[in-house]
Amino acid sequence: MTPVMPTYARWDLAVERGEGCYLWSTDGRKFLDFTSGIAVTSLGHCHPRLIEAVTAQARKLWHVSNLFQIPGQQRLAERLVAQSFADTVFFNNSGAEAVELSIKVARKYQSETGHPERHRIIGCQGSFHGRSFATLAAAGAEGYLKGFGPVMDGFDHVAFNNLNEMRAAISDQTAAILVEPVQGEGGVRAPSPDYLKGLRDICDEFGLLLVFDEVQCGMGRTGKLFAHEWAGVTPDVMAIAKALGNGFPIGACLATEKAAVGMVAGSHGSTFGGNPLAVAAGNAVMDVMLEPGFFERAQRIARLLSGRLEALLGTYPKLFAELRGSGHLLGVRCQPGLTAGDFVARLRANGLLCLTAGENVLRILPPLVAGEAEIDEGMGIIERVAREWPAA
Numbered sequence: 001m002t003p004v005m006p007t008y009a010r011w012d013l014a015v016e017r018g019e020g021c022y023l024w025s026t027d028g029r030k031f032l033d034f035t036s037g038i039a040v041t042s043l044g045h046c047h048p049r050l051i052e053a054v055t056a057q058a059r060k061l062w063h064v065s066n067l068f069q070i071p072g073q074q075r076l077a078e079r080l081v082a083q084s085f086a087d088t089v090f091f092n093n094s095g096a097e098a099v100e101l102s103i104k105v106a107r108k109y110q111s112e113t114g115h116p117e118r119h120r121i122i123g124c125q126g127s128f129h130g131r132s133f134a135t136l137a138a139a140g141a142e143g144y145l146k147g148f149g150p151v152m153d154g155f156d157h158v159a160f161n162n163l164n165e166m167r168a169a170i171s172d173q174t175a176a177i178l179v180e181p182v183q184g185e186g187g188v189r190a191p192s193p194d195y196l197k198g199l200r201d202i203c204d205e206f207g208l209l210l211v212f213d214e215v216q217c218g219m220g221r222t223g224k225l226f227a228h229e230w231a232g233v234t235p236d237v238m239a240i241a242k243a244l245g246n247g248f249p250i251g252a253c254l255a256t257e258k259a260a261v262g263m264v265a266g267s268h269g270s271t272f273g274g275n276p277l278a279v280a281a282g283n284a285v286m287d288v289m290l291e292p293g294f295f296e297r298a299q300r301i302a303r304l305l306s307g308r309l310e311a312l313l314g315t316y317p318k319l320f321a322e323l324r325g326s327g328h329l330l331g332v333r334c335q336p337g338l339t340a341g342d343f344v345a346r347l348r349a350n351g352l353l354c355l356t357a358g359e360n361v362l363r364i365l366p367p368l369v370a371g372e373a374e375i376d377e378g379m380g381i382i383e384r385v386a387r388e389w390p391a392a
Helices: 048-060 071-082 097-111 133-139 164-169 194-205 225-230 274-289 295-317 339-349 372-388
Strands: 016-021 024-025 030-033 087-091 120-124 154-157 174-179 209-213 236-242 251-255 320-326 329-334 355-357 361-364
Touching: 024 194, 030 372, 048 274, 071 087, 071 251, 071 274, 087 097, 097 133, 097 174, 097 209, 097 236, 097 251, 154 164, 154 320, 164 194, 194 209, 194 225, 274 295, 295 320, 295 329, 295 372, 339 355, 339 361, 339 372
Parallel strands: 120 154, 120 174, 174 209, 209 236
Antiparallel strands: 016 024, 024 030, 087 251, 236 251, 320 329, 329 361, 355 361
16 A cells, blocks of 8 residues: 555656646646645635745744634634624634534524424535545545545435425424535536525525535636626635635634524534634635735636637537536536546646546636736647547
């Protein structure tokens, strides 16, 4: 067995440095990175503002624990509250931890408001919420659960983007609904425009909490700070991570005062969550993303990329079937005769890094700082590989 536990099907590619939208391998090759570390490095690699912020903090203080007041943590929480539906924020280290706490908040809310029997969470098929026992059970994907049984109880699953199934699944034990406003791993699927609003109406009718998992689709990935903003709907609880630290491990659970009624001293904790280094990175990310024009520019570039991909589908209908997603979280569903993983491997050989997702989807995640030149370069590689594909 290898010294590093072999749980990843790693590419034959070792990287040693990055700058902006590019990575360089240890053998000197240059790659345009449209993976963004799986929707993490939204400001690109080695952004100077982040380098400056984390370096300055590292010279002062790394860690003290949450027994102390941490000024940077307070500032980041205040900024997230000011830019969202939330009244309060808990910082942890990852998306899975943020979703785990979201589940705890939902159960605790029902218990504190006189309904301890309400403990079940309804999730959606095709979702992904993390690799912990609770988050695996929340998603219910058989491929991730195999061999790790028994599966944690307390979760029910319905089809994504189906309000009738969601309503029918509610019981006297239901505490909350948990969804990704845009599914990532499950196939880059954005719901119909009225879906999130319908979920909000259902939760209000039955006294449930609405929980959004924006670990992948949040922090600007769709062209607004949070993906649910496009629908004009607010949740009660939300998990974020990934791009919040642009690669520095940090996650957060955001909640309204009403939802967080039971979250008092001793109800939750984290050794490393929100430590000075992590929140320095988070505040630097917010500094950049909240600059005037940042999201307007990102939306413009996203429209350019979507247009080029739509044209690609029209040119190569034997290879590609459907464009999915939103903003800089895009997926191209491949035709049955083309395996997305094979196409990604060919792109990588030509200098472009992309990903796959469920349902045979080519997943494209450029950094939010990518410009027209990087989109032209990336699409040029995609078009060339498609043109040279045998079945094209």
